[in-house]
Amino acid sequence: MTVDLWGFSGSPSIGLPLRPSGYFLLLGEIALLLALLLIRQDWAKIRRQVDGWIREPSFLLLLLSAPLAAQLFMIRLPAPSMLVIPGVPQGVEGSAFSIFGAFPWLLAAGFLGGGPAIVIAFVGGLARSAWETHSILTPLHMALVAALVSWLLRQNYREWLGRAGRNPLIAALIGGLALGTLGSLEHYIYSGGSFYDALDFTFSLLQPTYLAALIETGIAGGICLWLRNSERIPWYSPQRIVVGPYNRSLAARLLSLLVVVGVISSSVLLIGDWVLAQQAAQDLIEKQMLQTSDQVSSTIPYFIQTGRSIETHIAEELGPAVESSNVSEEQMKSFLRTIAFFRTLAVFDRDMNQLAVYPAEGILSEGTPFELGAALDAALLGVSEEVVLRPDREAASARLAFVAPVRSLESNEPIGAIVGVTDLDTNPYLLPVMEIIQGLAPGQAFIIDADGTILVHNDPRRLMLTFESSEAGINQVVLETAPDGTRRLVNTNEVSGYPWRVVVTVAQSEVQKLALQIAANLFVVVLAVGVVMLLAVYLISRRLTQPLRMMASVAQSIARGNLEQPVVGEGQDEIGxxxxxxxxxxxxxxxxxxxxxxxxxxxxxxxxxxxxxxxxxxxxxxxxxxxxxxxxxxxxxxxxxxxxxxxxxxxxxxxxxxxxxxxxxxxxxxxxxxxxx
Structure with missing residues (x-):
């Protein structure tokens, strides 16, 4: 958390939405604000109102103070680490709020009215937009929240709902919830990437966004509540208190009660469902990642040991021929045919001269790659090594060269070296691994060496590139930032006995996608049950209250002196x-x-x-x-x-x-x- 006393640093700028839906939202909010200001009013009345506002010193004072209040004494909440905007090479700062940011328009809503509050909030939102959010929607959102709070403060209902709406603190907190929701919508509209990337970005900033909005409006609501109770300002008070429409009939009472209880219970249920769905999706994807990395990493040691054993066997068989410098192509050909492991075989003498190579058009036919130089030196010293060679252009993996010494049968001293080259994507011992890597969805799995060079990948363009793996992600799943700015889950599993690693990555947006699929079914069920229950309660309440409505009509007739209308009723219950x-x-x-x-x-x-x-x-x-x-x-x-x-x-x-x-x-x-x- 940081404190910035002056929030006007930097150059002001206001950007347009990145998503097409943002333009529809922009036009809709502009139309809504104009409707709130102009509906059911003639231009003469509007001019009189504007003239009255201009002549009101308090309105001008609040209007001038709104930009300053919006950007002075800024407190910035911490943002999730390493978070950037998807599709935009730009970091994300934590949500910020001003201690007195909401005070001018909330004060205007309390004693000037809804129109002045909307105008003052819009002006304050312009300052917040230019120096903080850089969103053209920010002033519109603040104006809409001011309209909502003004409407709540002017409720003249007698019941507890009306009293709660007229309370400045409660009305301000409700406005804070609305402001947090609209702010989260801004994060979605001003982010790139796919729908699920933007959704994940929005949810990652959900908590600080709501917290900043609630604190800012809550402070202003507390100050206005004290001013109203101390009668220091002429706060609005309705002249006539009436019964709310939800309390004017028994059916309306039952229906409104069910709506309130249903909305609260459904909200709790849906929030809990979403949290559980996210956790379940996270667990499922992490489990799949760990299982994939374990399967791939457990196969590689067997592949390496098999290659070493086969090459050692071939070196023993070719020992006499190497010692006599008489290695035939037929011998090499027979080894490749009988043992389906290597793609190319080459034999070198102690002077690193190539004695034979098969096939003739293989990778070693045009000379010895420079990567093999150090490995051949080590082999002539009696040490076996494996060297990664660059792949073909259309290959799905790199090539691995097994280099082993050829020893004399008499002295057991190295007299040459044998090189066996295999393609990792076509080697029969790695076919199960390739099937796992190629078929992994969602996400990607690949193999890197000790330097982070990608050896096997389902995208050939990524081969031989460097992947920087975090030590924190070894044998566990960690959250990192991808090069495109999106968040991703990364699991790194070390290959036992060999300096290779298996890396599995899944975009964090896939968690949101799976969670949405899990939660969508329950959401549809809750929505359908809610609609059916509302309709059923309305019809049942109408039927149950029909005798009461009829008796009320008869009572009114009796009060008018008419005793001819009978009361039709039966049953053993209280109404009957x-x-x-x-x-x-x-x-x-x-x-x-x-x-x-x-x-x-x-x-x-x-x-x-x-x-x-x-x-x-x-x-x-x-x-x-x-x-x-x-x-x-x-x-x-x-x-x-x-x-x-x-x-x-x-x-x-x-x-x-x-x-x-x-x-x-x-x-x-x-x-x-x-x-x-």
Missing amino acids: RLAVSFERMRRRLKARLDEMGLLLTASQQVASSFKLDESLPPILAGIKDLTRSDFVHLALSPDETINFHMETYTAGDDPGNWAALDAQILELCETSGRFTL
Whole structure:
């Protein structure tokens, strides 16, 4: 970690994206910012707003301080070692943040509004872009984050989500997460190489990018929270607090709760899945690399020992012929035919004169290569050696010359030397090795000598080039930087008893590719299950809350005085019992109101007229409706003392001629009181 008090050192520059997707993102973000500033506004209103901003001293002060705040007191986090941009010969510095970088636009978002905050953040982003990131997307990203934070600070919802959004620290941290995500997207767009190379580069800088963004916005959020609580500035406060749309119905509550829980659990699951997929892919590739290097390195000693043994045997057979300087071509030819190991054989005397060579058009037919000089001297001293010779242009490997002394049968002293040359890619004892090297995917495997010269490689252009192997990678897998700037895994395995090494390299992007393939299946499953669950919960919640919505509608009708709408509900659960109880209450309330209405009607009729034939029929009709009877019949018993004859009044139709029983029923009522037929 380094501290830079002045972040304006160097020449300012802003570059364009390296990937075509960056231009689409650039145009999309510009369109989004223009929509945020201009949507649903006329030009006259925009001019008035701009004039108001210009006349506001605090806006001008924050606007002028934004570039300085963005580049002063810079703290740079350490970057991964030996990391360069893929496809670009340029090193990577660690992610940097300014202590007060986010303070101007966050302060403007709190008491000036979203428009000024976007403008101030854009100006600060220009300074950050010119002297730090050199990305044209940086000011746009900071402006978008300022718009997001301004929107959060102006939420007028009553619930805890609204209160959390109005908290400057929480809103700033959410903006920091968004800024870290957009910064990681910049790393991808401004890197070369393949898709997986850029993805690996982005993930390698993921932690410092998010950490820098969260620290910068968190510091500004903490300062603004203190300013708001201490009431030192006129911080925005909504005049009217309302219920959030996610809390206005039971179905919305259930759905929003499931969405929140689902997003959190799915995020944790997907992050865990990605981490495990990366680890599994890393383990699989490292295991494959170690297995490949072990297989190749275990075959080479057997090949070397076999070549030495064969050449020693040939030297013993040719001893008498060399001593007499009479080596025939037929002898050489027979050895090559019976023992399929060498491609070319040559015999030299003690004066290093070539006695014979077969085939005549072989590598040794045009003279002795200079690489063999020291080996022939050693052979004439009785020491066997192996020498690497340059390959043919189209060969897939170098050539190996086995040099062994030819000894006298009598004195056992060296009297000459024999040279056997074999191509490493066509030698039958190395065919399994070549199959492994040629068929290795992903990655490359090759063989180097003690000087790092590549002897066997599936790419002929790499032969005889030098590979600098790290001692840290011997018998284990280490992470290194390739010449093209990408990262790669390297494993070096020493050949037992011989100064050769087997090197296996795999691009780190292959780990990301394999991890993406592993994690993609679970991602698709989680996404599909999430969509199905949301749809199912929405439909189930609609069905479960339908009785509640119906009862709420009935309650509103009752409040308006309408008791005719019934409550339809059944079941033994809580909602079913509630519906039955609600319907019972409605009926009782309606009956009570009907009774009161009947009494009121009777009182009004009696008060309006003392004539029974005018006042009683409406009362009887009300009784008929209240009791849901077919007809109501009233019989007044006669009184002879006052010369009153029996009178009857009826409401409704008398289907059974019950009026004929009036006298008998009156007599029973007089003797028995109440009478029910």
